Amino acid sequence: MANQSPANATVHPSEAEGVAREPLVLNQRSLGWITDRICGIVENRQPLIWWVLFVPSVIGFLCLVFSLVYLVSTGVGVWGMNHPVAWGWDIVNFVFWIGIGHAGTLISAILFLTRQKWRTSVNRASEAMTLFAVMCAGIFPGFHVGRFWMVWFLAPIPNANGIWQNFKSPLLWDVFAVSTYFTVSVIFWYIGLIPDLATLRDRGKGLAKKLYGFFALGWRGGNRQWRHYEMAYLILAAISTPLVLSVHSVVSFDFATSVVPGWHTTIFPPYFVAGAIFGGFAMVLTLMLPVRKLYGLEDLITAKHIDNMAKIILLTGTIVGYAYIMELFISYYSANAFETDAFHMRILSGPYTWAYYCMFFANVIAPQVFWFKWSRHNLWMVFVVVNIVNAGMWFERFVIIPTSLARDFLPGQWGYYSASWVEKLLFTGSFGMFMMLFLLFLRFLPVIAISEVKGVLPASDPHYPEWKHLRDKRRNKAK
Amino acid sequence: MSNPSSSASELFGYVAEFGSATDLYHAAEKVRDAGFRRWDVHTPYPVHGMDHAMGLGKSWLSAIVLCGGITGSLTALVLQFFTQVALYPTVVQDKPTNLFTIPAFFPVTFELTILLSAFATVLGLFAIIMLPRWNHPLFNSPLFSKFSNDGFLLVIEARDPKFKKEKTKELLADIGAGKIEEVNY
Numbered sequence: 001m002a003n004q005s006p007a008n009a010t011v012h013p014s015e016a017e018g019v020a021r022e023p024l025v026l027n028q029r030s031l032g033w034i035t036d037r038i039c040g041i042v043e044n045r046q047p048l049i050w051w052v053l054f055v056p057s058v059i060g061f062l063c064l065v066f067s068l069v070y071l072v073s074t075g076v077g078v079w080g081m082n083h084p085v086a087w088g089w090d091i092v093n094f095v096f097w098i099g100i101g102h103a104g105t106l107i108s109a110i111l112f113l114t115r116q117k118w119r120t121s122v123n124r125a126s127e128a129m130t131l132f133a134v135m136c137a138g139i140f141p142g143f144h145v146g147r148f149w150m151v152w153f154l155a156p157i158p159n160a161n162g163i164w165q166n167f168k169s170p171l172l173w174d175v176f177a178v179s180t181y182f183t184v185s186v187i188f189w190y191i192g193l194i195p196d197l198a199t200l201r202d203r204g205k206g207l208a209k210k211l212y213g214f215f216a217l218g219w220r221g222g223n224r225q226w227r228h229y230e231m232a233y234l235i236l237a238a239i240s241t242p243l244v245l246s247v248h249s250v251v252s253f254d255f256a257t258s259v260v261p262g263w264h265t266t267i268f269p270p271y272f273v274a275g276a277i278f279g280g281f282a283m284v285l286t287l288m289l290p291v292r293k294l295y296g297l298e299d300l301i302t303a304k305h306i307d308n309m310a311k312i313i314l315l316t317g318t319i320v321g322y323a324y325i326m327e328l329f330i331s332y333y334s335a336n337a338f339e340t341d342a343f344h345m346r347i348l349s350g351p352y353t354w355a356y357y358c359m360f361f362a363n364v365i366a367p368q369v370f371w372f373k374w375s376r377h378n379l380w381m382v383f384v385v386v387n388i389v390n391a392g393m394w395f396e397r398f399v400i401i402p403t404s405l406a407r408d409f410l411p412g413q414w415g416y417y418s419a420s421w422v423e424k425l426l427f428t429g430s431f432g433m434f435m436m437l438f439l440l441f442l443r444f445l446p447v448i449a450i451s452e453v454k455g456v457l458p459a460s461d462p463h464y465p466e467w468k469h470l471r472d473k474r475r476n477k478a479k
Numbered sequence: 480m481s482n483p484s485s486s487a488s489e490l491f492g493y494v495a496e497f498g499s500a501t502d503l504y505h506a507a508e509k510v511r512d513a514g515f516r517r518w519d520v521h522t523p524y525p526v527h528g529m530d531h532a533m534g535l536g537k538s539w540l541s542a543i544v545l546c547g548g549i550t551g552s553l554t555a556l557v558l559q560f561f562t563q564v565a566l567y568p569t570v571v572q573d574k575p576t577n578l579f580t581i582p583a584f585f586p587v588t589f590e591l592t593i594l595l596s597a598f599a600t601v602l603g604l605f606a607i608i609m610l611p612r613w614n615h616p617l618f619n620s621p622l623f624s625k626f627s628n629d630g631f632l633l634v635i636e637a638r639d640p641k642f643k644k645e646k647t648k649e650l651l652a653d654i655g656a657g658k659i660e661e662v663n664y
Contacts, residue, residue, distance in 0.1 A: 032628055032629045035627075164562040164566055166571060168569070168584075170586075173590075176586070177590050180593055180594040184597040187597050190601075191604070195523075195627070199523075217610040217612070217613070218618075220617060221521045221522055221627060222521050223522065223535070224535070224608070226522070227529075227538050228604055228608050229525070229604065230525050231540045232604040235541060236600055239548075239596050239600075242589075242593070243590075246590070246593075250586055450523075451523055451524045451525075454524040455525060455527075462500045462501045462504035462527065462529070463501070463528070465501055
């Protein structure tokens with residue numbers, strides 16, 4: 001490797017350094033194979049298990065509709081919230097779902113900017129997951145306002161009362177952050193889909209051809225289109241990166257800018273963002289492990305992909321663990337009686353300590369197993385751990401939100417909150433809606449970004465023969 | 480120059496298929512050097528370095544996005560100052576509402592900057608690459624539909640000033656095209 005001159009720019013960088021990288025697509029699959037395999041999922045009949053999952057998901061979705069109708073027709077009293085806990089499962093679930101969305105944007109935007117080519121196999125499904133998670137998230141604050149039909153008051157629209165929103169309130173920032181996040185995620189997802197919709201159009205017949213053709217907008221894959229398309233993709237990645245970091249920061253401001261002990265913490269924005277990515281990757285793996293097995297995508301979503309995602313879970317889980325411990329330390333170090341008591345009750349004497357230990361085990365202890373390579377390569381192990389993390393991230397939001405409210409400054413105001421059956425049904429229903437949308441996505445849209453995966457094959461590089469020749473020569477010499 | 484009236488038999492151009500991204504890349508360099516202007520390569524994925532091989536510069540979409548972003552920032556600042564300071568000053572927790580409230584206006588300004596940048600990106604992209612356009616002469620070509628699977632195609636339009644019916648076909652064959660197909664309007 002030392003004798004290669006730097007002027008020889010056609011040598012692929014990884015080859016020039018003599019690093020043998022694991023291929024991103026196994027078994028040297030061809031372009032046509034990739035098209036057939038991914039489009040086949042959409043074009044062929046779904047396996048039985050799809051229906052086995054779809055029917056309960058629809059029932060879950062109907063439960064969601066029922067609980068919302070019941071809520072609106074009866075009144076917010078059907079939820080278990082009351083003084084002093086006015087933010088209960090609804091806000092917990094909102095933060096839970098919005099956090100899940102973050103992994104999709106991390107994969108599609110941040111990993112794109114950092115040139116992590118392995119993202120191409122998982123970005124489409126993760127972005128879909130983002131959209132569906134944000135839809136689920138949006139339901140909760142929407143109905144939390146009490147009168148759902150007045151939600152439009154959140155938008156700065158001139159109205160007969162002459163009232164304007166308070167732009168100094170983090171709650172309004174949240175409205176802008178979440179709605180911008182959803183809109184930009186839809187745009188990013190759709191722009192990525194256009195070339196693949198054209199592929200489905202060119203393979204399809206009849207109505208499918210017309211529908212895919214309509215949404216493909218007449219894409220022709222010319223380089224005079226691709227070069228602007230690539231710039232658009234780059235720009236969307238570049239603006240989504242600060243956006244995704246801002247969204248969960250703004251969500252954390254809802255709490256951090258208040259004076260409630262347990263909420264009033266400067267560590268919240270980075271801690272929330274790390275937690276969101278952590279929980280989001282857990283959900284990506286929860287969805288992708290079965291999808292990969294079910295549709296025979298092992299050559300595209302390889303052990304390397306799962307290994308990488310498990311490592312990100314380990315990293316962000318450890319950051320979250322650091323934040324938990326730092327919160328405790330600062331509450332002690334602050335010497336503020338309310339702060340110290342809030343955390344004392346959180347971990348030792350309060351009514352919700354069980355939730356704290358569930359959270360701590362699931363988010364900090366359980367992912368530590370990913371230090372070991374065997375665990376990252378054992379799919380059952382990964383699946384079990386990521387589901388523990390999913391539950392743990394829900395507990396994290398529960399620990400932060402209702403338990404802080406249940407014990408604030410005056411003991412006379414203390415209370416205990418538990419969710420009513422309506423809240424529980426609504427939360428279950430949101431999972432039904434999420435799964436229903438994801439299954440429909442699997443049925444109708446390409447689950448893997450076809451054109452992007454094609455672009456990361458070694459042979460896709462026009463200079464491949466040149467550096468392949470050099471690589472083979474060096475490998476033969478090494479032998 | 481051909482006239483743009485679309486009679487059924489008028490030639491749109493040639494679609495030529497190449498074996499690989501590498502072949503197409505080198506073919507594009509030769510077509511570029513031959514001085515053609517109305518031509519394009521159609522590939523299943525964006526081929527790295529093809530802009531250079533075709534003699535194309537950097538995309539100027541980013542300029543449109545910059546305008547979108549600036550519009551977003553200004554819209555947000557005007558919206559917030561106008562409603563909070565002039566129209567409806569809300570004093571919550573004794574916090575003032577004046578020119579120095581700007582840190583509190585930052586999150587919404589940021590979000591609207593991003594939002595309008597994203598709109599500018601998608602609308603600017605569609606304007607530049609002229610989509611949606613559901614009907615195009617190239618869709619008449621059976622060979623052309625391979626581009627979205629595994630075809631590496633080069634299209635030279637008859638509208639190009641250098642286009643000659645026989646000579647261009649010979650050129651395409653010389654630079655290594657496999658199948659060559661005539662496409663009519």
